[in-house]
Amino acid sequence: MMQILKTLRIKPWLPQGQETEPFSVATNKEKAASTALKFFLAVITVIFFLFTVTFLQRTQSYDFQALSGEPWLPFSNASMLWQNSIYLLMASISIILANKSADLQSFKGVVISLTATALFTVLFIGGQVQVWQQLNQSGFYIYANPANSYYFLLTGMHALHIVAGVLVFIRCIWLFSLDLSYQTLASRLKLCARYWHFLLFIWLFLFFLLTGDAQTFKTIALFCGF
Amino acid sequence: MTEMENIAIADQVDDSSHPNSFLTKYVWSQDHKVIAIQYSITAIAVGLIALVLSGIMRLQLGFPNEFSFIDPSSYLQFVTMHGMIMVIYLLTALLLGGFGNYLIPLMIGARDMVFPYLNMLSYWTYLLSVLVLVSSFFVSGGPTGAGWTLYPPQAILSGTPGADAGILLMLISLAIFIVAFTMGGLNYVSTILQARAKGMTLMRMPLTIWGIFVATILGLLAFPALLVSAIMMIFDKVVGTSFFMPAILSLGETLDHSGGSPILFQHLFWFFGHPEVYIVALPAFGMVSDVIAVHARKNIFGYRMMVWAIVAIGGLSFVVWAHHMYVSGMNPYFGFFFATTTLIIAIPTALKVYNWLLTLWRGNIHLTVPMLFAIGFIFTFTHGGLTGLMLGNVVIDLPLSDTFFVVAHFHMVMGVSPVMVLFAAIYHWFPLLTGRFLNNSLGKFHFWGTFLGTYAIYLPMHYLGFLGVPRRYFAMGETDFIPESAQTLNAGITVSAIIVGLVQLVFIANLIWSTFKGKKSGRNPWQATSLEWQTAQFPPGHGNWGEHVPQVHRWAYDYSVPEVKDDFIPQNISPEEVEYLISDENNSREDK
Structure with a gap:
């Protein structure tokens, strides 16, 4: 912040001193990609923030029926969601290991950890689909109640972001198979890892948010002024 | 690190993007300049459709029931499509996709955008969004007629034109557009932050780049609100959820919805909608600053203040959205807060206007066509801005909210003003694209026709608003409080609008003719x-x-x-x- 303020105070019309140059030029595309990723994560944050605000407001309407809090509600027992969380956590850990293996130029390590990342990510998506099916089978249809609607909507949006990440992940592997450059793979996986961690964080937040009971929502809404 | 990696990316030649066939050079091009032209041509083409729609609307308003092809439903559809196309698919796309793409690498000294492939993908995704939108003209029921704000519940209920396929195509098109914008926007900010030439510090960047930079950040953070509302409305329409839909009777039938909040949609929409004003305005502010400085042969007055104002306007634009919703029945303190922030945002905006004037003051003013448009912009923007100050106050907004006064206000500030800058910019940078000038005489004719013509349209429209003539009405019918002379004025506005529309054809003809036959400009013709x-x-x-x-x-x-x-x-x-x-x-x- 201070750096930004300092930059904005520079008087460019005066003879130039050390304060204005040299400046930072990216020396490789990794830095540019890192900047782009930071902004992209900001965009995703805004999307989920806005969904959350609308959700919290909706929790206070007369027809909202939370998905946990009573024994017959689906997330009073959230073991499936815990299981899915562990899958995503494992995916996040294995992508870090893949990055480390790429740093160490270990082909075996890269292959094992990338396979583990792919496997745990697919398990997570599969687990989420299973939860959707269970909700449907129990009569918690998407249109039946706003809590259901938000559950499907938010977890669906999250899954969509994971799928987008998987596509980029596949591209990384494909590019690695072409040039076998560990250095490039490591820099790409570093960004992939950041994205996976971020989506893990979003998932844990959604997990907490969507499985709250009526009393929790009331407290949060009161705190937020809804 | 290898030697290659020590070279700034601006200096690295990326062989993979070097075009070597007609297709890769002009169609699937990754060159930012070609992509910029693709964006611009598509935006102008779709903008011409919107211009024709406005002409049809004006025919109905000026000469009610004279034209059989305009009925109440199609009128609403034309209003909606005109608004949405102009704001999103023309202005946003042309200013950021067109000018942003063309100017960012060239003005900061880069070889291209940092992600050329993503940049190309951005354009083709944008084109897809335009095609999806335009396709709604050809589906059963036609395009949506819900108004460009697409307010539920009426937007998705029977009785509103295009409430089936039309609204869905609109929402899907918007979602695709936002994906396209995000791809482009990430490129713009990353390029500006990471690929500037040596010595190009942030505070040495031309104001054009500052405007585009901050507007892109606004877009990246504001478009998600539109995406969120579009997705939720698609769910309400297709799946039967009740995000925005309350318990409601439609055409005598009780619907399955319950408990949703239409006001929530308004909040989301305007949380995007107001920054959108500045997504369009900030690049225009930047470009007009540069045009004025070049053609007045004078440094821009208060460069730092201009940068600070752009940043301040960008920040404040996120806390004024509810001034579009005073009539929604909000808490008076809520209205007071948003009226206050709205008036505060006028401070950095006014500062910019003063600085443009002070740049002109004692400058060596060259009344070239770009300069004429730039000076014209100062007039139209001041005019539109001042009526904005009026409408920012709750007590003034309430009676004027649904009248032509608001239509006149936002057209002056957000329609005419950015378009004046776009014209200034096109006349200014055309030699850079083609090595030729646009024809000067036709340019001056274009300027005076547009400048005087738009005043002939919008000044009387303010007056009609004061009289209480409501907006969005197909025809006035029997109304005691509006004198018959108002209709005469309305007819006059229509005649002016048609003349302004025809003048734009002269501009298009000038563009085409000058591209091939225009006077050669030589290098740096404006000595910039x-x-x-x-x-x-x-x-x-x-x-x-x-x-x-x-x-x-x-x-x-x-x-x-x-x-x-x-x-x-x-x-x-x-x-x-x-x-x-x-x-x-x-x-x-x-x-x-």
Whole structure:
């Protein structure tokens, strides 16, 4: 912040001193990609923030029926969601290991950890689909109640972001198979890892948010002024 | 690190994106300049559709029931499509996709965007969104007629034109557009932050780039609100959820919805909608600043203040959204808060207007066509801005909210003003694209026709608003409180609108004719300092800079510097290369 303020105070019309140059030029595309990723994560944050605000407001309407809090509600027992969380956590850990293996130029390590990342990510998506099916089978249809609607909507949006990440992940592997450059793979996986961690964080937040009971929502809404 | 990686990305030649066939050079091009032109042509083409729609609307308003092809439903559809196309698919796309793409790498001294492939993908996704939108004209029920704000519940209920396929195509098209914008936007901010030429510090960037930079950040953070609301409305329409839909009777039938909040949609929409005003305005502010400085041969007055104002306006634009919703029945304190923030945002905005005027003051003003449009912009923007101050107050807004006064206000501030800058920019940068000038006489005719014509349209429209003539009405019917003379005025506005529309055809003809037959401009015809005019090849070729990217030694506004031989010093001229009027002895003293 201070750096930004300092930059904005520079008087460019005066003879130039050390304060204005040299400046930072990216020396490789990794830095540019890192900047782009930071902004992209900001965009995703805004999307989920806005969904959350609308959700919290909706929790206070007369027809909202939370998905946990009573024994017959689906997330009073959230073991499936815990299981899915562990899958995503494992995916996040294995992508870090893949990055480390790429740093160490270990082909075996890269292959094992990338396979583990792919496997745990697919398990997570599969687990989420299973939860959707269970909700449907129990009569918690998407249109039946706003809590259901938000559950499907938010977890669906999250899954969509994971799928987008998987596509980029596949591209990384494909590019690695072409040039076998560990250095490039490591820099790409570093960004992939950041994205996976971020989506893990979003998932844990959604997990907490969507499985709250009526009393929790009331407290949060009161705190937020809804 | 290898040697290659030590070279700034601006200096690295990316062989993979080097075009080697007609398709890769002109169609699937990754060159930012070609993509910019693709964006611009598509935006202008779809903008012409919207212009025709406005002409049809005006025919109905000026001469009610004279034209059988306009009925109440189609009128609403034309209003909706005109608004949405102009705001999103023309202005946003042309200013950021067109000018942003063309100018960012050239003005900051980069070879291209940092992600050329993503940039290409951005354009084709944008084109897809336009095609999806336009396809709604051809589906059963036609395009949506819900108004460009698409307010539920009426937007998705029977009885509203295009409430089936039309609204869905609109929402899907918007979602695709947002994906396209995000791909482009990530490129713009990353390029500006990471690929500037050596010496191009942030505070040496031309204001055009500052405007585009901050507007892109606003877009990245504001478009998600539109995406969120579009997705939720699609769910309400297709799946039967009740995000925005309350318990409701429609055409005598009780629907399954319950508990949703239409006001919530308004909040989301305007949380995007108001920053959108500045997504359009900030690049325009930046470009007009540069046009004024170049054609007045004077450094921009208060450069730092101009940058601060752009940043401040960007920040404040996120806390004024509910001034679009005063009539929704909000808490008075809520209204008071938003009225206050709205008035506060006028401060940095007014500061910019003063600075443009002070740049002109005692400048060596060249009344070229770009300068005429730039000065015209100061008039129209001040006019639209002042009525904005009026409408920012709750007590004034309430009675005027649904009248032509608001239509006149936002057209002056958000329609005419950015378009004046777009014209200024097109006339200014056309030689950079083609090596030729646009025809001067046709340009002046275009300017006066547009400038006077838009005043002939919108000044009387303010008056109609004061009289209480409501907006969005197909026909007035029997109304005692509106005098018959209002209809005469309405007819006059229509005649002016048609004349302004026809004048734009002269501009299009000028564009086409001058591209091939226009007077050759030579290098840097306006004697500008900024980097885009200093390329090795003119007009700039692929990679922009020949063998080496330029090194920047100064800001972009060294015009009429005392004791210097020429009245401008390009940004890439080092202090040693500057030619002074006085002796070399003095020259070296100055350098020290």
